[in-house]
Amino acid sequence: MTSHPSSHRAAGGVSLIGVPTDVGAGSLGARMGPEALRVAGIAQAIAQFGLDVKDCGNLSGPANPGQPAVNGFRHLPEVVQWNQTLHDAMYAELSAGRLPIMLGGDHCLGIGSISAVARHCRDTGKKLRVLWFDAHADFNTATLTPSGNIHGMPVACLCGHGPQELIEIGGHVPAIKPKDIRQIGIRSVDEGEKRLVHDMGIEVFDMRYIDEMGMRHAMELALALIDSNTHLHVSLDVDFLDPTIAPGVGTTVRGGPTYREAQLCMEMIADTGRLASLDVVELNPALDERNRTAELAVDLIESLFGKSTLMRKA
Ligand SMILES: NC(=[NH2+])NCCC[C@H](N)C(=O)O
Ligand SMILES: [Mn+2]
Numbered sequence: 001m002t003s004h005p006s007s008h009r010a011a012g013g014v015s016l017i018g019v020p021t022d023v024g025a026g027s028l029g030a031r032m033g034p035e036a037l038r039v040a041g042i043a044q045a046i047a048q049f050g051l052d053v054k055d056c057g058n059l060s061g062p063a064n065p066g067q068p069a070v071n072g073f074r075h076l077p078e079v080v081q082w083n084q085t086l087h088d089a090m091y092a093e094l095s096a097g098r099l100p101i102m103l104g105g106d107h108c109l110g111i112g113s114i115s116a117v118a119r120h121c122r123d124t125g126k127k128l129r130v131l132w133f134d135a136h137a138d139f140n141t142a143t144l145t146p147s148g149n150i151h152g153m154p155v156a157c158l159c160g161h162g163p164q165e166l167i168e169i170g171g172h173v174p175a176i177k178p179k180d181i182r183q184i185g186i187r188s189v190d191e192g193e194k195r196l197v198h199d200m201g202i203e204v205f206d207m208r209y210i211d212e213m214g215m216r217h218a219m220e221l222a223l224a225l226i227d228s229n230t231h232l233h234v235s236l237d238v239d240f241l242d243p244t245i246a247p248g249v250g251t252t253v254r255g256g257p258t259y260r261e262a263q264l265c266m267e268m269i270a271d272t273g274r275l276a277s278l279d280v281v282e283l284n285p286a287l288d289e290r291n292r293t294a295e296l297a298v299d300l301i302e303s304l305f306g307k308s309t310l311m312r313k314a
Helices: 030-039 042-047 076-094 107-124 154-158 191-200 207-213 215-220 259-273 292-304
Strands: 013-018 053-058 101-105 127-133 181-186 203-206 230-236 275-281
Touching: 013 030, 013 042, 013 076, 030 042, 030 101, 030 275, 030 292, 042 053, 042 101, 042 292, 076 101, 076 107, 101 107, 107 127, 107 154, 107 230, 107 275, 127 259, 154 181, 181 207, 181 215, 203 207, 203 215, 207 215, 215 259, 230 259, 230 292, 259 275, 259 292, 275 292
Parallel strands: 013 053, 013 101, 101 275, 127 181, 127 230, 181 203, 230 275
Antiparallel strands: none
């Protein structure tokens, strides 16, 4: 195995932040995600590259009340509380010069995580690029959502569309601009949501695009214009992957990327040398088979940190 000399921005070390909640999801179980990733060896997988890995343990927050939606949102106060706590933890690790990895938890946590990254970029004058790997656009609002589940809304919230308490976490509204984000692997978007994503001008590499143009081309465009002053954040929703290889998620959508396509994404990101923060979300061990989805996620993270399948030197 060879490793890219500078596949990431982790000079100060890597910090694991567990966020054991599923308050934003429709099914229960993502709260067990952080432990499943630890059992699959996430810390050891990163430490093999000579990095200092600090496991910060799990954050704590409110239980999942299992209530129906109120005014278009399920569990809004609980989602706000978890995301505020996460924002603070993530921001502290970034300020200390470390590369934080958020172990989710459902994807509503992208709000706390990415708002912290955006705030850090404003502090340090860095350019932000978010790569959002997902089967879904996660751009719903209270009126558009078919479910009320806030894990279907984080990108809209980050772009300033959502309840005040959520969009102002991080102290700057909107936290990010549509031009800061690229979405990859999308194949399930609700009707009204589709219109909003389009109106906002989000750049989306959906599965149709990937089928027709290839993953390599999609990733080249998604990574275009990244330079030495760019903070690259990856938000990996495990449901991005085809459910035949990643069954342990709550909202499977068939027709996702193969193992090799996903690995190529991670390798191309490693080649930029600019990875500076990461979310791993929506892993649901209650729906998994012998932890194989967690093991797959860890395997992809190894590629993200520089494990290479190349025979020749890059
Ligand atoms: N992060 C996720 N798994 N999101 C799934 C969202 C599904 C659907 N679009 C909804 O709003 O309910
Ligand atoms: Mn998602």
